[in-house]
Amino acid sequence: MAGKNILVIHGPNLNMLGKREPGIYGSTTLDDINSELVKKASLKDIAIDTFQSNHEGAIVDRIQDAYKKFSGLIINPAAYTHTSVAIRDALLLLDVPIIEVHISNIHKREPFRHHSYVSDIATGQIVGLGVKGYYLALEALSEMLK
Numbered sequence: 001m002a003g004k005n006i007l008v009i010h011g012p013n014l015n016m017l018g019k020r021e022p023g024i025y026g027s028t029t030l031d032d033i034n035s036e037l038v039k040k041a042s043l044k045d046i047a048i049d050t051f052q053s054n055h056e057g058a059i060v061d062r063i064q065d066a067y068k069k070f071s072g073l074i075i076n077p078a079a080y081t082h083t084s085v086a087i088r089d090a091l092l093l094l095d096v097p098i099i100e101v102h103i104s105n106i107h108k109r110e111p112f113r114h115h116s117y118v119s120d121i122a123t124g125q126i127v128g129l130g131v132k133g134y135y136l137a138l139e140a141l142s143e144m145l146k
C-alpha cells in the first residue's frame, strides 16, 4: 500500500439511485456519488476504489480482497445492513476504520431497518443526511488517516 486509499462499497439496489424511490433517496446517481468522492479525495491525495453489488457473497469477497490493501472503508450495505452476519463477519477481518453510511435515516423508518449488523463494529455511522453522508464519511476518514 503506497499512499492513502479508501474503498467504498455500495450494497444492493444502490445502482438504481436516481430512479429508485427518489422521495427517500434523492435524484443523485451512484456514478455521481462515486465521481464526486474520487474528486474530493484526490484533493486530499487519497485514492478511491468503488464497488457495488446486489449479491451478498460478492460483497463478502470484495471485503476479503481488501484485507491489508486499504487505509479505510466506507460502506453502505443497503438492505444487507439489516440481515447479513456474513458481511459483518467479513468486516471484522479488517483492521482499518470503517464508516457505515445510510442515505436515509434508518432509525426513522420501518422497525426492521432500525437494527444494523454493522453499526457496533463500525468506527462510526452516518445516517439521514442524504448522499452528503458519503462525503462526510470521506472527511472523517481523511482526518483519521492524518
Ligand code: DQA
Pocket (backbone or CB within 6 Å): 012, 013, 014, 076, 077, 078, 079, 080, 081, 101, 102, 103, 104, 105, 106, 113
Ligand atoms: C439504505 C437504507 C436501507 O434500509 C435500505 O435497504 C437501502 C438503503 C440507505 O442508504 O438509506 O437500500 O442503506
